[in-house]
Amino acid sequence: MKNLSWFNKAMFFFNIVLTVLTFLAYILPFLAPKLFPILSVLTLILPFMLILNLLFFIYWGIQMKRQILLSSLVLLMGITFINKFYKFSSTDLPPSDNDFTVMSYNVRLFNLYKWIERDDVPELIANFINDKNPDILCIQEYSEGKIDLRAYKHKYVLMKGDKTLTGQAIFSKFPIVGRGDIVFPNSNNNAVYADIKRGKDTIRVYNMHLQSIKITPDVHELNEDINELSEQKSKKMIKRMSEAFKEQQEQAEIIMNHKKNSKLPEIICGDMNNSAFSFVYRSIRGKLNDAFEEAGSGFGKSYDFKYYPARIDYIFADKKMQVKNFESYPDFVNSDHFPVMARLAFEN
Known part of the structure; x- marks a missing residue:
């Protein structure tokens, strides 16, 4: 943190806040909405938060800063969520009489x-x-x-x-x-x-x-x-x-x-x-x-x-x-x- 400019310190602060919110969104599918109904709103914007984490990953990567590790960890943990939001390829198996x-x-x-x-x-x-x-x-x-x-x-x-x-x-x-x-x-x-x-x-x-x-x-x-x-x-x-x-x-x-x-x-x-x-x-x-x-x-x-x-x-x-x-x-x-x-x- 000492070697960061004031702007990068502010960016890293927002990165940390985003990380906390993203981890919450990761956990919420396992928690009943009755317990935390307002927090459940985060599940609606999880893909948007993943995109923001990717932008932070790119931002720190360009500068070769070790703060990139935070975004890397969040994105690695979010791999299992990607298929629920976007599929890169489709399946179209040949039809049969059983279909x-x-x-x-x-x-x-x-x-x-x-x-x-x-x-x-x-x-x-x-x-x-x-x-x-x-x-x-x-x-x-x-x-x-x-x-x-x-x-x-x-x-x-x-x-x-x-x-x-x-x-x-x-x-x-x-x-x-x-x-x-x-x-x-x-x-x-x-x-x-x-x-x-x-x-x-x-x-x-x-x-x-x-x-x-x-x-x-x-x-x-x-x-x-x-x-x-x-x-x-x-x-x-x-x-x-x-x-x-x-x-x-x-x-x-x-x-x-x-x-x-x-x-x-x-x-x-x-x-x-x-x-x-x-x-x-x-x-x-x-x-x-x-x-x-x-x-x-x-x-x-x-x-x-x-x-x-x-x-x-x-x-x-x-x-x-x-x-x-x-x-x-x-x-x-x-x-x-x-x-x-x-x-x-x-x-x-």
Whole structure:
């Protein structure tokens, strides 16, 4: 420190603060949000913190300063997190007769309230689904009667709400031999499941929609630039997100308890409204494969957030299944979410 200029001393101080926050973010996926709900916000910006650590690594490396060791240690420990944020190469194994495809898509009520200033959004979504032709389709924020998916002989749709009916839907080309819903107390969110018979195999497919952390400002704030939010609004937003993290933990626990009663191979799809660095992600994924990590590429962006390539929609597949391909469709902008789809096959 004695040999550092005053500027480098200030830089090293910020480097230390960043290191502490990054280590906290590393630990938080293993700690229940109820214990530290405000700190859980750090898991949302972990990739950004890793990028800052990389910039510090470059900064100290150019000057050949031993302070580079701090950033080196942080980055080495963060290697396991990189695949959750960005994949450098994809997997696309040859198709076979044993393959089947699963799509998950939060359709935002098929643009019921004209968030997108077009009248043909339902038609575009229907055309997209028909073109991709998934064998199993999980839809969140479904609105009955907006599109007609005739390719699917089997479906389970659960609609709830007072003024506006919204729901979860599972469409399948294979027979549904069991179904049900999972209630989240004091919430408009929920999960549904369907036991789907495919040949000799029966698969339990969960379609979940967890509590929103409301990353995007409320409707009356949408025209404000994010940098112009007042301190009071920022505190309000952080508090709102903290409460949502606690609710998500409760909802994840309910899903996990429900899973214990099933011995069927599982697929879990849906809008988790949280990052892959969170406690909720770690809890729900459990020992399942994250289809993006197994076969995706790039950021796997699934939410239309202006400032960040957010991945909050997931397809988790049982270890008995091989993930042969994964795609996200960030160019298909007809909701605030983007569709994600995986091609799966049971291991021989």
